[in-house]
Amino acid sequence: MDAFFASIEQRNNPELRGKPVAVGSELERGVVSAASYEARKFGVHSAMSSVIAKRLCPDLIFVHSDFAEYKRISNQIKSIFSEYTDLIEPLSIDEAFLDVTSNLKGIKSATLIAKEIREHIFEATRLTASAGVSYNMFLAKLASDMNKPDGLTVILPSETEKILEKLPVEKFYGIGKSTSEKMHKFGIHTGFDLKKLSLPTLKRLFGKAGEFYYSICRGIDERAVTPDYERKSVGTERTFLKNITTQFERITELYHIAKELDERLKESNFKGKTLTLKIKFHNFEQISRSKTFDDYIVDFHSILNNAKEMLSHIKTERTSIRLMGLTISNANTKPSNRQLTIDF
Numbered sequence: 001m002d003a004f005f006a007s008i009e010q011r012n013n014p015e016l017r018g019k020p021v022a023v024g025s026e027l028e029r030g031v032v033s034a035a036s037y038e039a040r041k042f043g044v045h046s047a048m049s050s051v052i053a054k055r056l057c058p059d060l061i062f063v064h065s066d067f068a069e070y071k072r073i074s075n076q077i078k079s080i081f082s083e084y085t086d087l088i089e090p091l092s093i094d095e096a097f098l099d100v101t102s103n104l105k106g107i108k109s110a111t112l113i114a115k116e117i118r119e120h121i122f123e124a125t126r127l128t129a130s131a132g133v134s135y136n137m138f139l140a141k142l143a144s145d146m147n148k149p150d151g152l153t154v155i156l157p158s159e160t161e162k163i164l165e166k167l168p169v170e171k172f173y174g175i176g177k178s179t180s181e182k183m184h185k186f187g188i189h190t191g192f193d194l195k196k197l198s199l200p201t202l203k204r205l206f207g208k209a210g211e212f213y214y215s216i217c218r219g220i221d222e223r224a225v226t227p228d229y230e231r232k233s234v235g236t237e238r239t240f241l242k243n244i245t246t247q248f249e250r251i252t253e254l255y256h257i258a259k260e261l262d263e264r265l266k267e268s269n270f271k272g273k274t275l276t277l278k279i280k281f282h283n284f285e286q287i288s289r290s291k292t293f294d295d296y297i298v299d300f301h302s303i304l305n306n307a308k309e310m311l312s313h314i315k316t317e318r319t320s321i322r323l324m325g326l327t328i329s330n331a332n333t334k335p336s337n338r339q340l341t342i343d344f
Contacts, residue, residue, distance in 0.1 A: 001077070001121075002128045002149035004094035005034035005070055009063045011126055019061055026050045026062040029239050029322075033065055037149060070094075073125055080120045084113055089225045095144075097137050099225035111154050118152065134160075138221035141173045160219035165192035172216060179206070191217045234270045236260045237325025243282045245320045253324055254307055261326045262300040271296040274330035275303065277310045280323035289314065297328055 001007070005023040010016045020039035024032045030050035042057035054060055074093045081088050084107075087099035100113045107113050114131040121129045128150035132143025135157060143153040155163060168190055170180035186205060188194050194202075194217040202210030215221065238257055244250060265271070275297055276290040289310045297303060307326055 001094035002130055003034060003036050003040075004127075005065060006036035006039070007127050008066075008070060008073060010036060012069075013063075016061060016063070020044065020057050020059055021061050021063060022050070022053055023063055023065050024050060025064070026054065027241065029241060030062075031239070073127070076124060077121055077129075080117060080124065083120075084117065087225045087227050089227060091141075097140065097225045111152070114152055118150075136219070136221040137223050137225065138173060138216050139219060142167075142171075145171075145173070157219075164217055164219055165190065165195065167191045169194060174212060174216060179209075182206075232331065233272065233327050233329035234261070234264050234268055235276075235325060235327030235329075236264060237278060237323060239280075239323045240321070243320035243322050250311060250321065250324070251308065254311060254326075255304060257324060257326050258300060258304040258307055261328065262303055265298075265328060270328065270331065271298060272328040272331045273297065274328065275306050275310075276327040276329065277307050277314075278323070278325040278327070279314065279321055282320040282322055284322075287314065292330060303328075 006021045009021060009023060010019075016036075018038065019036070020042060021036040022032045022039055022044060023034040024030055028051060032044060032046055032048045032050060032053050034046050035044040035048075035053070039053075039057055039060055042060075044053045044057050044060060050062065070093060077094075078088065078090075078096070081096060081098055084103050084105060085098050085100050086104070089097040091097060098117075100107075100110050103113060105113075107116075110133045114133050118129050118131055121127065130144055130148045130151045130153075132140045132146070132153050132155070134140045134143050134155040139155045139160065143155045146153040168180075169175050169183050169188055170177070172191070175183070183189070183194070188197070194213060197205075197214075199211065199214045202214050204210070206213060236257060238253060240253070244253060273294070273296055274290055274292045276288055278286070278288045280286045291306055291310060293306075297306075303326065
């Protein structure tokens with residue numbers, strides 16, 4: 001979906017249309033959850049500090065998030081997907097991979113399916129979606145980002161080599177900012193540069209991820225769209241308006257964080273055996289502590305009591321805290337792999 005959260009807010013409030021909008025809090029320690037395309041022109045993007053966003057775009061309008069509404073529309077869109085295929089793997093609340101090799105409507109063209117889905121989404125939600133069509137997940141994701149907003153891009157097998165060789169490494173899905181910066185130091189700026197390096201060289205430079213980089217610069221991705229994909233973790237965290245310094249404040253905040261995590265676990269029907277406590281101090285130093293149990297952690301009191309125990313082993317008496325978070329993970333999921341074949 002195109003600027004999903006912000007687009008929903010603009011749709012629901014006509015006064016926001018055509019204006020730079022950020023979903024999030026404009027408080028000093030607020031963070032931008034999503035930005036409209038009008039805001040993105042100023043360099044505003046998700047996960048950015050609200051203070052920096054406001055500095056880049058003085059006319060930026062902040063609106064509070066409405067996750068219940070976002071989830072409702074997300075489910076509406078997933079319902080449209082399910083009219084075409086059962087092979088749906090959510091990537092996030094507003095994005096998913098679809099395997100339409102054998103689709104429910106018997107349509108032979110994947111491009112036509114993508115066109116129909118985009119039209120149906122707009123008819124049902126008045127929101128635009130961008131789509132990418134190709135023969136594997138990596139290329140489909142890459143294509144979906146090439147012509148936003150409201151775009152449809154197809155990458156044919158015959159076009160793959162030419163597209164990837166010219167593509168800057170920072171545009172490759174799966175190569176983040178820090179990795180691309182490291183690649184630049186080694187003289188790797190494009191897919192062509194990446195392709196010149198051997199597999200042993202890439203593994204020496206980037207460890208196990210080198211195998212992934214070796215494959216994607218050649219358009220190889222053997223992952224399968226996995227409809228039974230499960231979350232690997234569920235977590236929540238709080239950045240405090242003011243640094244907390246007392247044990248009473250720490251326990252109080254931990255209570256609220258554990259309560260929110262418990263609610264998210266119930267909502268997502270997720271169970272895990274590992275609890276992780278994350279703390280970020282006033283100087284931005286960050287630590288985490290984890291504890292793994294024999295059985296699944298399924299109730300609020302288990303979360304809170306074990307989180308309090310982990311907190312008690314961390315020396316925080318003389319240090320103020322700006323953020324705390326809790327995460328449940330270790331659900332013991334096992335993904336499967338399958339290569340796609342598709343008609344364009």
